[in-house]
Each structure stands twice: as C-alpha cells, then as structure tokens.
Amino acid sequence: MPSPRRALPLVPVLLCTLAALAVPRAAAEEGRGLAGPPDDGGLSTRVARLHREAARATDRYEADARRLVQERARAGKLDRLLARKRQEAQVIREDVGRYARAQYRAGGGLPVTAQILLSGDARSLMAGQRALWNADLALQNVIDRSRRAERRLAEERRKAEERRRRLEKHSAELDGTRQRIRSTLEEAQALLQSRADASVAAGSCRGPVRLEQPGPPTPGTWVAPVEEYALSAGFGQGGVRWASRHTGQDFAVPIGTPVRAVGEGRVVRVSCGGPFGIEVVLEHPGGFFTQYAHLAAVTVDQGQRVAAGQWIAQSGTSGNSTGPHLHFEVRVTPRSGSALDPVPWLASHGVPLG
Incomplete structure (x- = not known):
C-alpha cells in the first residue's frame, strides 16, 4: 500500500503544471518572451561571418573587374600603336623599294669600280657615292629603329595579353568563390528566418544570441541603425x-x-x-x-x-x-x-x- 507521504493530490499537481506553462506566455506578453531555449549564437554568428566573407569576396571581385577593364584598355592602346607602327614600317619598305629602283635606273646597279672606270669625273662620282652610302646608312637606321619599335610593342602586347588572361582566370575563380559564399549565406539566412518565424508564431522569443561586436564604441556618438543600406x-x-x-x-x-x-x-x-x-x-x-x-x-x-x-x-x-x-x-x-x-x-x- 503506498505511503501517504509519497502520494501527491492530483488537482494541485495539475494547477502547478498549468501555472508553469503559463509563465512563458505571461513573460511574452510583458515583452521578454523567453520561453524558447537561448540560442547558442552558432547560426547567427555564421550568418554574420558569411555576410563579411561575401562582402570581402565581392570587393575583391570588383577590384579585379576594374583591373581587367584597365588591362583591356591598355591592350587596346598597344594594339593601336602596333598597327600604326606596322603601317609606318610598310610605308618605309615601300619607300625603300622605290629608292632601290631609282638607284638601279641611275646606275646604282653597277659595281662602284665599274662606275669609276666608266666615269669621266671620278672625284664627282666618289662624292656622289659617299652621299648615296650616307643615305643608305640613314635609311637602314630608320628601318632598324622601326623594326626594334615594332618588336618592343609586340612584346608589350604579348605580356599585356598574358596579364589579361591571368586576370580573367582569377576573376572567374573569385566569382565562383563569391557565388558559393552567397549560396551558403542564403541557406543560413533561410534557416535563421525560419527560426524567427517559429518564435513569432509561438509568441515567445529565443534568448539573445552572441555576436562578436564590431569594436569599442565612442561615448556620446550617434550612428545609423545599419551600416550599409x-x-x-x-x-x-x-x-x-x-x-x-x-x-x-x-x-x-x-x-x-x-x-x-x-x-x-x-x-x-x-x-x-x-x-x-x-x-x-x-x-x-x-x-x-x-x-x-x-x-x-x-x-x-x-x-x-x-x-x-x-x-x-x-x-x-x-x-x-x-x-x-x-x-x-x-x-x-x-x-x-x-x-x-x-x-x-x-x-x-x-x-x-x-
């Protein structure tokens, strides 16, 4: 037979149970509403961290995009310079061809010794020949400088193209990272909001979450309620x-x-x-x-x-x-x-x- 000291009246037990269940709702009506267990901050912290990571990834991606625009503009400028230099070289080659044909028609095709033997004025011939040599030398210098400039521009254009390809590859990698962070963030945001909706539906708040604060405040200051908006x-x-x-x-x-x-x-x-x-x-x-x-x-x-x-x-x-x-x-x-x-x-x- 059960001991009378261990037996609990049924009515008081039910009343105590109902009173205990009523405490969270009363607290909610007073504004605290702490019926749910305190959140350990894991999800909120994760969302806050993902927000920062997404912002940093976006900043890096946009910086790369700006550099890529600059590199493409630089490559376009080099393309124009290279095209102009090649056009100048073509003009020089055409001028050289006309010069060579004129020299041949004027006797430039004969060896110098033959021209001296056939000439009645060797001194004048030698002076003219020196002038031709000097002209040939000056023309050759122009041709050499044009070729060097063309090679230099071509090399710069090749390096610019390599930088552009590296930037495009890096930009694509950053975009992939950014998209992955955004996808993870969206999943965490949906879970965080679903918890909030459950709290609202129940009329009782979960306990305060723990977030790493941005830094020590400046006393007496005022700020906007959100940083970016x-x-x-x-x-x-x-x-x-x-x-x-x-x-x-x-x-x-x-x-x-x-x-x-x-x-x-x-x-x-x-x-x-x-x-x-x-x-x-x-x-x-x-x-x-x-x-x-x-x-x-x-x-x-x-x-x-x-x-x-x-x-x-x-x-x-x-x-x-x-x-x-x-x-x-x-x-x-x-x-x-x-x-x-x-x-x-x-x-x-x-x-x-x-």
Missing part, C-alpha cells in the same frame, strides 16, 4: 500595406545584417509576435525611444545597457513584412502611436541618411 518606405508614407500611415523609416538590408543601437541607452522591450514580429525598443537619454522591428534575432535582453553602435539584433522579415528590411522608429513613449519622423531626428544627432 538602401532607404525604402519612409515616415508618413501611405499605401495598402499599412492601416493608416507608415510610422517609421525602412532600411532595405539582407537577412542577418547586424542592427546597431543608434545611441547609448537601455533595452526596455524585447518581444516576439504581432505585426512587428521580433522587435527591440531602447530608451535613450532625453526621453526618446527607438524601435527596431521585423528582426531575425536579438543579441540583447530586457533591462540591458547598450552603447552607440553596439549590435543589438540581426535584421529579418518577421511579422507583417513584405521582404527583408529593418523597420526603425523614433518615439516619445515606448509604445506605438507616439512616433516621430526618424530622418530629421537622426540628422539633428549628426546622422544624415542618404
């Missing part, structure tokens, strides 16, 4: 995508792009679910708040202090989003409905957007 939907813009007007500034960036705190402050909200998907809200000195929405992952927790330029999240397309971008708002309260136009606000803090 294209501005898309602006503040106050109308359209079928919004219930009334757009309440922030969108930055078109790929999934997994590091998102920066625009200034120093404190994390007052990290939430998953709703139209903004995964979002972070910061409070800054002076009573202003900034929101970062449609994220794929966050790197901070509620209550945490952050510095200007610190990576607080990775961009995505969670929530009501039509494509990868960062939705950025400036507010006078942490809640929706108090937004200001972020473009002039950032400009007033020394961060013009363009």
